[in-house]
Amino acid sequence: MKFISLLGATGSIGTQTLDIIRKNPDHYGLVAMTAGKNIELTRKIIAEFAPQFVSVQEKADCEQLQSEFPRTTLAYGVDGLIEAAVHHKADFVLNAVMGSVGLEPTLMAIEAGKTIGLANKETLVTAGHIVMEAAKRKQVSILPVDSEHSAIFQCLNGERTGTVSRLILTASGGSFRDLTRKELEQVTLQQALAHPNWSMGSKITIDSATMMNKGLEVIEAFWLFGIPYDQIEVVLHRESIIHSMVEYHDSSVIAQLGSPDMRVPIQYALSFPERLPLQAGESLDLVKIGKLHFEEMDTERFPCLRFAYEAGKIGGSMPTVLNAANEVAVNQFLNGKISFLMIENLIEKALTHHQNIKYPDLRTIREVDSETRNYVHSLSL
Numbered sequence: 001m002k003f004i005s006l007l008g009a010t011g012s013i014g015t016q017t018l019d020i021i022r023k024n025p026d027h028y029g030l031v032a033m034t035a036g037k038n039i040e041l042t043r044k045i046i047a048e049f050a051p052q053f054v055s056v057q058e059k060a061d062c063e064q065l066q067s068e069f070p071r072t073t074l075a076y077g078v079d080g081l082i083e084a085a086v087h088h089k090a091d092f093v094l095n096a097v098m099g100s101v102g103l104e105p106t107l108m109a110i111e112a113g114k115t116i117g118l119a120n121k122e123t124l125v126t127a128g129h130i131v132m133e134a135a136k137r138k139q140v141s142i143l144p145v146d147s148e149h150s151a152i153f154q155c156l157n158g159e160r161t162g163t164v165s166r167l168i169l170t171a172s173g174g175s176f177r178d179l180t181r182k183e184l185e186q187v188t189l190q191q192a193l194a195h196p197n198w199s200m201g202s203k204i205t206i207d208s209a210t211m212m213n214k215g216l217e218v219i220e221a222f223w224l225f226g227i228p229y230d231q232i233e234v235v236l237h238r239e240s241i242i243h244s245m246v247e248y249h250d251s252s253v254i255a256q257l258g259s260p261d262m263r264v265p266i267q268y269a270l271s272f273p274e275r276l277p278l279q280a281g282e283s284l285d286l287v288k289i290g291k292l293h294f295e296e297m298d299t300e301r302f303p304c305l306r307f308a309y310e311a312g313k314i315g316g317s318m319p320t321v322l323n324a325a326n327e328v329a330v331n332q333f334l335n336g337k338i339s340f341l342m343i344e345n346l347i348e349k350a351l352t353h354h355q356n357i358k359y360p361d362l363r364t365i366r367e368v369d370s371e372t373r374n375y376v377h378s379l380s381l
């Protein structure tokens with residue numbers, strides 16, 4: 001039996017994780033959870049799973065829920081996220097919050113010796129060197145939940161990374177993969193939120209549309225697998241059937257395939273090193289699919305992927321800036337304050353404005369993150 005602390009239980013990854021826990025009561029129990037502002041869903045989750053500890057974003061919501069659930073321990077804010085991440089009964093922390101607010105709980109969970117299932121890619125983009133150093137020092141496993149990284153992890157299957165010549169990440173291309181630059185000037189929020197293959201939270205869906213998602217994933221792969229950027233490639237694959245590939249130095253390429261269903265990588269992280277049957281999973285029918293397509297990524301039309309490679313290769317505090325600028329810009333777009341193409345524009349300005357700091361410690365990361373957010377806000381007013 002594994003006892004799970006689930007950060008971001010009310011989100012897309014969070015609710016799919018709950019579905020796996022619900023269907024496997026002999027394997028998993030929910031001991032702690034966090035939510036943001038979706039209090040209605042939080043109520044339902046507490047009523048169904050009876051976790052011992054629950055944290056929400058706002059103090060007022062925490063007090064309200066405490067009066068409704070006197071036997072549950074309630075908390076709020078970043079402190080509450082951290083408390084959930086180090087809960088004494090949890091053996092496994094699944095981090096499915098959105099954004100770099102997930103960084104501190106990840107670090108604290110590592111210090112507490114918990115096994116981590118990491119969906120929250122912003123954590124590794126913001127401070128990959130700090131997270132990976134802590135995980136190594138504490139001998140804690142960080143198991144990927146992101147579909148491409150789970151695919152690579154499965155393709156590696158314990159092989160030494162010294163035998164790897166390339167990681168090949170697949171990208172669906174997102175909502176606007178076939179649009180021209182001219183057409184991108186006119187796109188709406190509603191169109192951007194219509195991902196062709198995956199149903200996900202709004203921030204990552206916009207990241208897919210700008211293709212920044214793939215940029216964040218390149219940096220995530222660099223930290224998780226320790227492969228140099230020159231050996232991490234991205235190929236556009238519109239069907240999202242091959243979730244990623246590993247090429248070995250004998251030219252063998254191993255791919256992981258499956259119908260697009262995030263419950264597969266979530267469950268694999270939870271059950272690793274075992275595999276459990278996926279309840280109500282869709283079997284892959286390659287004959288029905290017929291053809292798989294592969295195309296070159298177009299970084300002229302979608303420069304965010306290029307920004308991410310550049311920031312990743314420079315290293316230091318640049319990836320922190322990339323992530324923070326992206327979070328603010330996407331939020332502004334989601335709130336109808338800026339156009340789609342302003343997202344890349346603001347990120348480029350933030351990267352150009354920043355004086356890189358080599359080997360930033362956690363305090364410096366926090367400062368750079370905050371300064372970048374303020375700078376991008378000031379530009380988009």
Ligand SMILES: NC(=O)C1=CN([C@@H]2O[C@H](COP(=O)(O)OP(=O)(O)OC[C@H]3O[C@@H](n4cnc5c(N)ncnc54)[C@H](OP(=O)(O)O)[C@@H]3O)[C@@H](O)[C@H]2O)C=CC1
Pocket residue numbers: 007008009010011012013014034035036037038039056057081096097098099101119120121122145146147198199200201202203204262
């Ligand atoms: N969705 C997917 O298929 C995939 C997602 N990922 C990654 O997983 C992470 C989660 O994505 P997804 O589930 O789509 O996102 P959602 O937006 O659907 O969910 C985010 C979760 O985080 C909570 N949250 C947001 N902001 C805060 C905050 N400031 N403090 C505390 N909690 C907060 C939300 O709470 P509430 O809703 O209650 O406000 C919600 O529970 C992201 O990093 C994403 O890139 C990676 C691969 C695939």
Ligand SMILES: CC(=O)[C@@H](O)[C@H](O)COP(=O)(O)O
Pocket residue numbers: 146147148170171172173174198207208209213214262
């Ligand atoms: C499901 C998942 O892992 C997402 O990150 C997905 O890959 C997004 O699709 P894109 O390939 O369009 O970025």
Ligand SMILES: [Mn+2]
Pocket residue numbers: 146147148217
């Ligand atoms: Mn992904």
